[in-house]
Amino acid sequence: MRRAFEFQFFSSRHVPTLKVLSASINDFRYDRHAHTEYAFGVTLAGRQDFFSAGTYHRNPPGSVIFFNPEQPHDGESGGDHRLDYVMTYVSPETLAPLFAAAAGHQHAGRLSSPQTLITDPVLRDAIVALTRLVRENVGSRIDQEHLLQQIATRMVQRAGRYQRMAPASTRPDVLLTRACDYVRAHLEEELSLERISAAANLSRYHFLRLFRRQFGMTPHQYVISCRIDAARGALEQGATPGEVALRYGFADHSHFNRRFKRIHGVTPFQYQQSLAH
Structure with missing residues (x-):
C-alpha cells in the first residue's frame, strides 16, 4: 500500500545553496x-492548494509556484x-548576480515578484530540468548554473521587479521588520510577545494585530518557522538533531521532530540523511 505522503530532499553537489524537494502527498498539510x-x-x-x-x-498541473524569501x-x-x-x-546570495545580469544592472540583485502562481512553459521546463539534474546527480556545475540563469532571466522578464536600493517603507513595515530582525537575532534565547513587541516599539495589542495582517500568521508561528529554518541550516552543517533541538529551544527531541515534520514532511534525522547521499 502506498504511503499517504513521501518527501525526498536533495542537495546540489555543484551549487552549495541549491536544494530540491520531490514530494508526493495525499493526506498531509504543511x-x-x-x-x-x-x-x-x-x-x-x-492539485496543490495553499494560502x-x-x-x-489552487495550483493545477504544469503551473509554477514562486515564493519570495x-x-x-x-x-x-x-x-x-x-x-x-x-x-x-x-x-538570495546565489541568485543576486544572476538577477543583476538579467536586468543589465550590477545593483539589481534583489528581485521581488507579486506573482505566486505563474503559467509559463519556459520557466516550468527550466525548473523541472534543474530538479532532475540535482535529483539524479547528473551533468556538471555549468549545466546547473545555466538552468539557474534561465530561471532568473525569465523571472526578471516577467512581472518581477528588482530593487536598486531599499524601497520606501511605511512606519508599520519598518516596525515589523525590526520585530522580525529581533526574532532572527535571538532564536537561541527565550522569546516572548513582550520582548518582540518592545523591539518594534509597539504595544502587544497593536503588534499582534499588525503582524497577523501583514504576514498572515501569528508571531508564535513565525518564531517556530524561523527556528525550524535555522535548525535546518544547522543540520546541513552536520549538527545532530539532539544538539539542534536543545540549541533552538524545543522542549525535547520529540517536540522538535513533530514541528520539523509539519513544515518539511520528514524528521530532522531523515532530512539530514537524505542530503548525505
Whole structure:
C-alpha cells in the first residue's frame, strides 16, 4: 500500500545553496511557515492548494509556484487525486548576480515578484530540468548554473521587479521588520510577545494585530518557522538533531521532530540523511 505522503530532499553537489524537494502527498498539510530562500516549484500531477500573500490558491498541473524569501505559506493536496510536485530552494546570495545580469544592472540583485502562481512553459521546463539534474546527480556545475540563469532571466522578464536600493517603507513595515530582525537575532534565547513587541516599539495589542495582517500568521508561528529554518541550516552543517533541538529551544527531541515534520514532511534525522547521499 502506498504511503499517504513521501518527501525526498536533495542537495546540489555543484551549487552549495541549491536544494530540491520531490514530494508526493495525499493526506498531509504543511503548517504555515516561510523560508529564507527563493522557492520555485512545479505541480506535476494533482492539485496543490495553499494560502499565501493574503489569498488562497489552487495550483493545477504544469503551473509554477514562486515564493519570495520570507513569504509565509502553507500547502496541501487539493481535490481527489494525489499531489506530485517538485520545489527548488536557492539562497538570495546565489541568485543576486544572476538577477543583476538579467536586468543589465550590477545593483539589481534583489528581485521581488507579486506573482505566486505563474503559467509559463519556459520557466516550468527550466525548473523541472534543474530538479532532475540535482535529483539524479547528473551533468556538471555549468549545466546547473545555466538552468539557474534561465530561471532568473525569465523571472526578471516577467512581472518581477528588482530593487536598486531599499524601497520606501511605511512606519508599520519598518516596525515589523525590526520585530522580525529581533526574532532572527535571538532564536537561541527565550522569546516572548513582550520582548518582540518592545523591539518594534509597539504595544502587544497593536503588534499582534499588525503582524497577523501583514504576514498572515501569528508571531508564535513565525518564531517556530524561523527556528525550524535555522535548525535546518544547522543540520546541513552536520549538527545532530539532539544538539539542534536543545540549541533552538524545543522542549525535547520529540517536540522538535513533530514541528520539523509539519513544515518539511520528514524528521530532522531523515532530512539530514537524505542530503548525505
